[in-house]
Amino acid sequence: MKEPIIARLDGISRYYGSGAGQVNALENITLSFDKGAMTALAGPSGSGKSTLLHILGCIDKPDKGTVLIDGIDTTPLSLEQLSSLRLEKIGFVFQSFNLIPVLTAYENVELPLLFKELPKQLIAEKVQEVLAKVGLLERKNHYPRQLSGGQQQRVAIARALVGNPSMILADEPTANLDSNTGKSILDLLFSLNDRESITTVIASHDPAVLERVGKVVRIRDGRIFPD
Amino acid sequence: MNIIKLARLAWRNLLRNGRRTLITLLVSSAGFAALAIVAGYMEFTFYGLQEMTICRGFTAGGGTGHLQIFRKEALDREERFPLEYGIGQNQTIQSEIEKEKNVLATIPRIEFNGLISNGEKSISFLGTGVVPEKEIKLIDYWNQTNKMTNSRRMDNSAYLNLAKGAPNGVLVGEEMAKALDAKVGTNLMLMSTTVDGAVNAVDVTVAGIARNPMKSIDRYYLVSHLETAQNLMFTDKVSKIVVVLNNTGNTQSAIPSISRRINGSGSSGSFSIVPWQSLAEYYYSVRDAYNIIFSFTGIIVVVIVFLSCANTMLMATMERVREIGTLKAIGISNSWISLMFLLEGFFIGLLSVAGGIVLKFLFSIIINNSGFRMPPPPGMTSSYLLNIFPAMEFLPWISLLVIASTTLSGLLALIKIRKISIVNSLSHV
Numbered sequence: 019m020k021e022p023i024i025a026r027l028d029g030i031s032r033y034y035g036s037g038a039g040q041v042n043a044l045e046n047i048t049l050s051f052d053k054g055a056m057t058a059l060a061g062p063s064g065s066g067k068s069t070l071l072h073i074l075g076c077i078d079k080p081d082k083g084t085v086l087i088d089g090i091d092t093t094p095l096s097l098e099q100l101s102s103l104r105l106e107k108i109g110f111v112f113q114s115f116n117l118i119p120v121l122t123a124y125e126n127v128e129l130p131l132l133f134k135e136l137p138k139q140l141i142a143e144k145v146q147e148v149l150a151k152v153g154l155l156e157r158k159n160h161y162p163r164q165l166s167g168g169q170q171q172r173v174a175i176a177r178a179l180v181g182n183p184s185m186i187l188a189d190e191p192t193a194n195l196d197s198n199t200g201k202s203i204l205d206l207l208f209s210l211n212d213r214e215s216i217t218t219v220i221a222s223h224d225p226a227v228l229e230r231v232g233k234v235v236r237i238r239d240g241r242i243f244p245d
Numbered sequence: 246m247n248i249i250k251l252a253r254l255a256w257r258n259l260l261r262n263g264r265r266t267l268i269t270l271l272v273s274s275a276g277f278a279a280l281a282i283v284a285g286y287m288e289f290t291f292y293g294l295q296e297m298t299i300c301r302g303f304t305a306g307g308g309t310g311h312l313q314i315f316r317k318e319a320l321d322r323e324e325r326f327p328l329e330y331g332i333g334q335n336q337t338i339q340s341e342i343e344k345e346k347n348v349l350a351t352i353p354r355i356e357f358n359g360l361i362s363n364g365e366k367s368i369s370f371l372g373t374g375v376v377p378e379k380e381i382k383l384i385d386y387w388n389q390t391n392k393m394t395n396s397r398r399m400d401n402s403a404y405l406n407l408a409k410g411a412p413n414g415v416l417v418g419e420e421m422a423k424a425l426d427a428k429v430g431t432n433l434m435l436m437s438t439t440v441d442g443a444v445n446a447v448d449v450t451v452a453g454i455a456r457n458p459m460k461s462i463d464r465y466y467l468v469s470h471l472e473t474a475q476n477l478m479f480t481d482k483v484s485k486i487v488v489v490l491n492n493t494g495n496t497q498s499a500i501p502s503i504s505r506r507i508n509g510s511g512s513s514g515s516f517s518i519v520p521w522q523s524l525a526e527y528y529y530s531v532r533d534a535y536n537i538i539f540s541f542t543g544i545i546v547v548v549i550v551f552l553s554c555a556n557t558m559l560m561a562t563m564e565r566v567r568e569i570g571t572l573k574a575i576g577i578s579n580s581w582i583s584l585m586f587l588l589e590g591f592f593i594g595l596l597s598v599a600g601g602i603v604l605k606f607l608f609s610i611i612i613n614n615s616g617f618r619m620p621p622p623p624g625m626t627s628s629y630l631l632n633i634f635p636a637m638e639f640l641p642w643i644s645l646l647v648i649a650s651t652t653l654s655g656l657l658a659l660i661k662i663r664k665i666s667i668v669n670s671l672s673h674v
Contacts, residue, residue, distance in 0.1 A: 077574050077667040098578050105576025116571040116671060120261030130575050132250060177575065 024184050024217045025051040025074060030083035032069055032240075043069045044080070045240045051185065054215035056208070058222060058231035066240040067221040068189055074219060075108050075187045076100045088184050105130060109178025109216075111207075113190035115170040117162040117177075123169075124149065124158040127176045134181070148176040152206060168199035175206060185217035186210075192224055204230060251581065255588035259596075265561045269593050269651070270600055272557045276550030277601025277647045282608060283546055284639035287539045289632045294528055294535075299493060300387040300399060303459050303527040306356055306373050307468070308383050310487035311496045313519045314338065314507065319484075320517050327357065328440050331482030338516075339486055341506045347495045348503075350382035352487040355474040359437030361417075361467060363425045370421070372435070372467040374474025374483075377408040386489050403455045403468075410452025411470055418466030422454045429453060435469070439479040447477045496520050547646060554647075555654035558590065562658035569662055570670025583659055590655025594648030601647065602640070609633040 032044040044066045051057055051074075059067040072078035073085060076092055085092045088107055092100060110116075117126045124145055131141045149155045152172040154165075162170050171191060178186050188207065192200030204227060211218045220227055228234050236243045259266045302308040319330035332338065332353075339351040355374035360367045384401040406429075407414050415435075417427060427433060429451050436446045449469065457466045475481055490499055500518050508514020522528075572582055618628040665673070 072668050075574070077671075098580065101573065101576050101578035103576075104574065108576070110574050112571075112574075112671065114672075116567065116574075118568055118571065120258065125257075129572075130577070132254065133577050133581060181576075 022053050023050045024053040024088060026086040027070070027074065027080075028084045028086070030070070030073060030080045030085070032066075032073065032078070033081050042240050044073070047083070047237075047240075047242060049235060049242065051217055051219060053184075053217055054211070055233060056211045056218045056220070056231050058220050058228055058234045059237060060223060060228050060234050061237035062223055065237045067223075067237045069240075070237065071187050071189050071219065071221040075110060076104055077110075105133060105181065107184040109181065109183035109186040111171070111174050111178050111186060111188035111191045113193045115162070115167070115174045115194075117170055117173055119162050122159050122161055123154055123165065123173045123176075126162070126173055127180050130177065130181045144180055145176075148180045151179070151210070152176045166199070167195050168202060171195060171199075171203050172206065175203070175210075179210065179216070183216070185219060188218065188220045188222075190222055190224075191220060192222065192227060197226070200224070200226065248584075251585055252588050255585050256592060258585070259589055259592055262561075265564065266593065266596075269554070269557045269561055270596055272553045273550070273593065273597035273647055273651050274600030274604050276546075276553060276650070277597055277643055278604035278608060279546050280543070280550065280643045280646070281601065281605040281636060281640060282612075282633055283539065283542060284636040284643065285605070285609060285633035286631075287535070288634040288636045288639070290535060291532060292634065293629070293632075294531055295493065295525075296387065298525045298528040299521050300383050304462065306354070306371075307375070307380065308487070309521040309524045310352065310383060311490040311493060311521050312488040312499065312503065313521075313524060314342070314486040314488065314503075315484075315517050315519065317515060317517045320519070326440055326442055327438055327478055328355070328480050328482045328484065331355075331480065331484055332486060332516075333482050335483045335486055338507055342486070342488060342503055344506065345499065345503055347490045347492070347499050348488060349386055349491050350379060350489040352376065352379040352383065352489065353471060353483040354485055354487060355471060355478070355480075355482075356484045357437050357474050357478060359435060359477075361421070361425065362434045362436065363427060363431070364434070366425060367436075368421065368424055369465060370417075370435070370467040371462070371465040372437075372469055372474065374469050374471040375404075375407075376471050377404040377411075380404050381408075383487070383489050386491075403453045406453035407468065407470070410450060412472050413447070413449045414452030414470065415449040415473070416453045416455040416466075416468040417451055418457050418463035419454055420460075420464035421466060422451070424464060427451050427454075435467075435473075435477055437477050439477070440482075441479060443479075445477050445479065447473060449473065493521075496522075550647065551650045551654065554650045555657060558593075558651065558654040559658040559661065562586070562655065562662055566662055566665060566670045566673040569659075570665070570667050570673065573667045574671060579663060583656065583663075586655050586659045587652055590652040591648060593655070594651035597647050597651060598644040601643075606635075609635070 027047055027049045030044055030047040034041045034043055047070060059070055061067045073080050087103060095103065127148060128141060128145045131144060146155065149158050152175055154169060154172050157165060157169060192203055195203060207218055210216055298309055299311060300308040316330040316332055324330055335353045342348055342351050353376060357372045357374065358370060361370045381401045381404050384399045387399045403416050407416050425433065431451045433449050433451065434446050435449055436444060439445045455466065457463045490496060497520065504518055507516050569582060612631060612633050617631045619631050621628050
């Protein structure tokens with residue numbers, strides 16, 4: 019039985035600049051993401067895969083086309099509504115981790131939950147639980163500068179995971195890590211996808227990533243290319 | 246998310262961003278202190294001017310005291326001859342007034358004018374007939390109960406000399422002494438009109454050379470014994486009775502009770518009681534001029550404080566572009582982020598007020614103990630010690646201003662940052 023679709027991009031185009039200097043970052047992209055699936059957006063630097071991920075994550079708006087997340091058309095949503103949608107349904111993992119430097123690992127993970135109406139006790143339980151899942155419970159009181167790159171990325175994954183999102187979007191999650199650490203981060207993302215069926219979309223040009231992902235969408239010059 | 250949780254977050258951000266918070270705090274605390282010191286100097290200047298008006302005055306007639314008692318007609322009508330509406334039996338009235346609990350002293354005075362001559366040269370004078378021992382009470386008020394004592398002690402030696410030189414001693418201004426080539430001990434002659442319209446003269450001896458605070462008056466300045474002036478004018482009346490209270494703050498409240506004593510309980514009495522404010526034309530003209538200067542200075546300081554706060558907050562906020570982008574990306578709305586920044590600015594404002602108060606009092610202590618002397622104000626002859634008053638009544642307003650500055654400038658910085666897209670702010674370095 020085919021899995022239901024969690025997100026759909028329909029006729030997406032994104033342009034930068036105008037007139038003769040206009041760059042077509044994405045051109046008429048139509049794509050669906052199945053619930054619980056692991057998808058990779060592959061392509062060289064500047065191909066448009068990060069732009070596509072940003073549009074899918076509702077932190078950028080397409081110039082044309084529609085984005086549906088969990089059946090919701092995001093086109094008419096206001097900035098506040100889009101924030102709320104991201105908070106509830108999307109978890110981000112960035113290439114540079116993007117942890118708040120003045121917050122501990124625990125506080126970084128806790129941050130999205132503070133903006134939800136949840137009791138304090140439940141927040142604490144959830145944070146402990148995801149930190150345990152990424153293997154960093156003992157380091158919960160460490161600041162990002164006290165953690166290695168791999169550990170920081172684990173904290174970022176925990177932060178993405180803590181709100182029980184419908185999907186996790188990872189933009190080059192292994193690009194700033196050595197190959198061993200990168201592998202362990204991939205192992206973590208794969209095991210979370212396996213165990214908890216969280217839809218995961220990874221933008222990457224790392225062959226180590228692409229060879230492990232079942233569905234690879236290849237992008238070049240803002241267009242989808244078949245394998 | 247409730248406001249308390251957000252306030253905790255904002256507070257935590259401030260504590261964790263120690264360097265940033267400290268720089269912003271230093272700038273805004275220094276701004277608070279600058280404003281409070283200007284206010285303290287302004288208060289000192291106005292207070293000094295007020296007490297100077299009361300104790301020494303800026304006319305030839307001496308200090309205004311807190312209240313002056315006149316015959317009602319003296320204020321309403323033009324006198325046909327000198328002291329037509331003077332006060333007779335002044336000692337009885339003085340004794341009655343001195344029964345009031347807030348009254349320190351009563352001082353009779355005669356104002357008269359005429360010519361003073363050394364035999365070769367005659368110049369005009371504006372004279373005051375006084376009882377030196379009583380005038381010293383006004384100086385004692387300044388020296389004993391006055392906040393200005395630290396800044397400037399008032400010298401009573403001129404009146405002591407006058408008392409020693411009784412009954413015909415006089416004090417003359419420096420410029421007058423120069424004009425008449427007079428020194429202490431020089432014999433001079435006073436000529437004036439008597440109450441009958443005749444011309445009379447008395448011989449006087451220079452008992453002291455006084456320095457009137459107003460340079461322009463110095464050439465006409467003359468103080469004689471009350472008795473000398475009365476002899477010259479053939480009268481036993483005085484022009485007015487000056488009342489010295491124990492505190493300037495009691496001026497208005499003393500009027501009704503003194504009026505009851507000298508006018509009885511009815512509304513129509515023989516005497517008018519005039520508070521010092523109505524006699525202090527110079528005080529108000531200087532105060533008005535100073536108000537303009539201080540307002541202008543204050544506005545400049547406020548603008549500098551606001552711009553400094555805004556600049557520091559903007560720099561502090563620009564360092565957080567990536568953090569703001571991350572917060573937005575993970576789903577925290579613009580309004581929550583704005584509110585958090587607003588709270589951070591507000592807390593910085595509160596901390597700046599605390600820091601500013603400490604700085605203000607620290608600098609006040611240093612300045613007040615530095616012995617720094619200010620040059621004489623326009624038209625005056627002596628310098629004075631710089632003093633900064635606490636200016637407590639200004640502190641709540643300055644606090645509000647600083648808190649508003651930090652809060653608003655934090656928000657302005659955020660508005661600037663909000664224009665950067667999430668995608669761009671995520672990769673901002």
